[in-house]
Amino acid sequence: MAGLPPAIVQVLNQDALAPLLAKARWNEKLLARVRQVLPEPLGAHCLYCLPRHGGRLVLYADNAAWAARLRFYQTEVKAALQELLGPIAAVHVRILLPQGKVEKPPPRIKTPPPEVLDGLERAANAFEDPELKRCVQRLARALRRA
Incomplete structure (x- = not known):
């Protein structure tokens, strides 16, 4: 041995x-x-x-x-x-801090109610600046998906 x-x-x-x-x-x-x-x-x-x-x-x-x-x-x-x-x-x-990887819970996204999103889309359509209009519309779409 x-x-x-x-x-x-x-x-x-x-x-x-x-x-x-x-x-x-x-x-x-x-x-x-x-x-x-x-x-x-x-x-x-x-x-x-x-x-x-x-x-x-x-x-x-x-x-x-x-x-x-x-x-x-x-x-x-x-x-x-x-x-x-x-x-x-x-x-x-x-x-003494914990060793290793500490997992954080994913951030919770609070989405606005549908009425607010409708108002955001109406506001986007009222903008004359096409770039600003496109950005706000994109924001409204992203919030609806979230």
């Missing part, structure tokens, strides 16, 4: 990846501690907790509404993590 790739556990335990894995586990521990001090619905919307240089802590929420609520709990978060991280100078809350 010499041709088989190494097991994922062996790869993760290699010397080069061990510090990264330890840091990821540490960040998970910090996040778990943060979620303990947050109220129930808010904790699930706090996605990441990352310590930064200079005593800064960055919390990531999944949208602006939850980020705003999370900002009200900065004092509690600081107190909860002080024993693990030492003095925390500032807590920053950021929004």
Whole structure:
């Protein structure tokens, strides 16, 4: 079985990846501690907790509404993590934008009622300028098709 790739556990335990894995586990521990001090619905919307240089802590929420609520709990978060991280100078809350392509619904076209379209066609026929007349007639036809 010499041709088989190494097991994922062996790869993760290699010397080069061990510090990264330890840091990821540490960040998970910090996040778990943060979620303990947050109220129930808010904790699930706090996605990441990352310590930064200079005593800064960055919390990531999944949208602006939850980020705003999370900002009200900065004092509690600081107190909860002080024993693990030492003095925390500032807590920053950021929004983690969705990854990948976000599909937007197609724009809804609001078509005018038939009476308005009839009036638009009458107005187009009243124009003396042939180019302007043609443009307004084309607009009326396009709105009828929409």
